[in-house]
Amino acid sequence: VDVSYPFLMEVYNNYEERKLTKDEFIEILRTVESYVFRRAICGVPTNSLNKTFSTMAGEIDKDHYLESIYAIFLMKDTYKRFPDDEELMRELMVKDVYNFRNRNYLLRKLENQDRKEIVNIESYTIEHIMPQNKNLSSVWKEALGDNWKEIQKNLLHTLGNLTLTRYNSELSDRSFKEKAYLKGGFKDSPLHLNRNLAEVEVWNEGEIIKRGQFLAKQALHIWKYPSLPEDVLSQYKNQDITVENYSRTIEDYDYLKGDMLDIFKQLSKRICNLDSSVREEFKQRYIAFKTITNFVDIIPQKSRLRLSLNLAFSEIHDPKGICRDITNLKKAGNGNVEVGISSDKQIEDIMYLIKQSFDKHRDE
Structure with missing residues (x-):
């Protein structure tokens, strides 16, 4: 299913950046495979898959990567649904x-x-x-x-x-x-x-039905249905994280007010002016700036904006020593370099660092 490739490339990029383990990455591949196959068996129309996969990367909670992907799939309903075990068994028993x-x-x-x-x-x-x-x-x-x-x-x-x-x-x-x-x-x-x-x-007739049930039960273990405790799933339902039903704006970030909002607007304008290819996307926990992929993510906080630069810490040239190595830490955003900004007087220094990440990903 070609329409899943952009989503899977994004997940693989996150895997390379150590935001998820190899086992988690493989489990995500298997979950996508199960989702597509179960829908095919159950005759669910495929014309919605393009939008489903194109928005999914923006719904992931990077701090709870695999769990949030399970939740995303489990919360889909009607024509976007992930057919459950009961539906798969029923359809597989009678399907041509x-x-x-x-x-x-x-x-x-x-x-x-x-x-x-x-x-x-x-x-x-x-x-x-x-x-x-x-x-x-x-x-x-x-x-x-x-x-x-x-x-x-x-x-x-x-x-x-x-x-x-x-x-x-x-x-x-x-x-x-x-x-x-x-x-x-x-x-x-x-x-x-x-x-x-x-x-x-x-x-x-009895033996045909009996064997069909036996093989269908095997199928449930091969193409697994994602599972989360109900209390965990309910937390995601309460967050209303699905992008299809909700487009985020600046007003949705609690800490983007007053001075922080002014700094963000100045910084956003400078970043978008780097090149016509730069796109600004409002995610659940941060604002992403990307060309082919994210090169800087801004996480609004109460007293500063925390920036995550999509570079290895060894790649950054930081003459003022204001960056922090977050290589092995799980945080929102992409990349292994963190820097904060709390005053518009820091914008030039911050843009010097951001441009390094932009140049790397533009050249690639």
Whole structure:
């Protein structure tokens, strides 16, 4: 899903800046993958994903990175929702998986769950356990019962009736027992997807539904639903951090008043005049100034403006020694260099430092 790439690039940049751990970064990738896949299974329209991912980076609480991303996903509803376990189970049980465009991805993940020796399913073909042939043999009709036509119509292409094989032509429309005991058949197969088939003697409606439930439960563990304690989630709900419903302005920052507001306006004008590409964005906890990415973030405080410069501390030239190394500290904003300003007399010194960060990111 290409529209997620700008968001993921921003998260990766934060990972490189040590705002989150490798495990947290990987978990975010998996969460995005689960979000997109669950929506595809549940038939949620994709036309909202562009806006969803384009605004998400601005909603993150960098002090509680992974937790806030879970909260962002969990608070989305209606057409932006993250389908929960109940919805995924229900839809996966009845979905026409055979004609699903991501069927190979689905079967590959199910087959290779917890495997170290990965199976390349591209060399296999998809097998309908109950055949597609509308003229089923008498053996199949007897196994399925009097309503065999209805069962074939409703369950033929569902997950419970599909598996993988390299013996598609040999299995063909044979009875289930023949498919199981034939050389290369289900009882002779090394695939995880065929393990429970080896334990079944008759293939009927109940067994198809039972296997579908088994595989759908596996899917819940592969494509996980994010989880947060209700009291933690309620805190995010009370903060109303979602950008889609709320655009922040200068008035939303408690400490941008009086002298601090005057200093901020002067500084903002100077920063924006560095280049026509500079954009000012109002985030939850700070104001970001960016070109390709943030080069300085301003965090309003009661008696000063705290600036975070997006540089390694070793990169900054600080002749007056006013910068602080925050490399291993978790704070709002991007970068490892912190500097404060509490008077408009400091603006020239501060702009000298800001321009170093701007020049670095512009050149890159």
